[in-house]
Amino acid sequence: MLRSGVCRSARGSTGSRSTSPRRSEQPYAAAVSSGTAGLHLLCVAAGVGPGDEVITSPYSFVASANCAIYEGATPVFADIDPHTLNLDPVAVEAAVTDRTRRWWRSDIFGYPSELDDLQRSASDAG
Numbered sequence: 001m002l003r004s005g006v007c008r009s010a011r012g013s014t015g016s017r018s019t020s021p022r023r024s025e026q027p028y029a030a031a032v033s034s035g036t037a038g039l040h041l042l043c044v045a046a047g048v049g050p051g052d053e054v055i056t057s058p059y060s061f062v063a064s065a066n067c068a069i070y071e072g073a074t075p076v077f078a079d080i081d082p083h084t085l086n087l088d089p090v091a092v093e094a095a096v097t098d099r100t101r102r103w104w105r106s107d108i109f110g111y112p113s114e115l116d117d118l119q120r121s122a123s124d125a126g
């Protein structure tokens with residue numbers, strides 16, 4: 001896959017939509033078996049560990065929180081915006097503590113999060 005940029009399996013192929021390190025100009029890529037495994041890998045790569053807090057959405061698949069627990073960290077749920085159903089930047093800011101290591105969001109139903117506002121709100125969290 002890394003050479004061709006195409007992921008093939010018995011169930012199909014990503015065809016030309018696949019993003020390889022070469023196409024995305026990123027030095028590395030990792031293939032994982034599921035969304036949960038990808039989130040867990042993200043957690044490890046982000047250096048999340050015991051004693052840390054990770055801010056995430058209560059309105060998402062449970063893997064968004066479980067991946068922090070897998071690394072001994074504590075998921076902290078910040079409330080969502082009732083209109084977008086995505087993380088509310090004001091709630092994220094209120095949830096930041098000196099133990100906050102990271103935050104991540106889901107773009108619920110594909111509706112983009114207020115990324116600039118979230119980054120400002122959680123700027124202390126990395």
Ligand SMILES: Cc1ncc(COP(=O)(O)O)c(C=O)c1O
Pocket residue numbers: 033034035036037039060061063064106
């Ligand atoms: C936001 C989100 N994260 C993670 C997952 C988990 O994906 P998987 O079932 O491939 O582990 C899902 C699955 O629906 C999801 O919606």
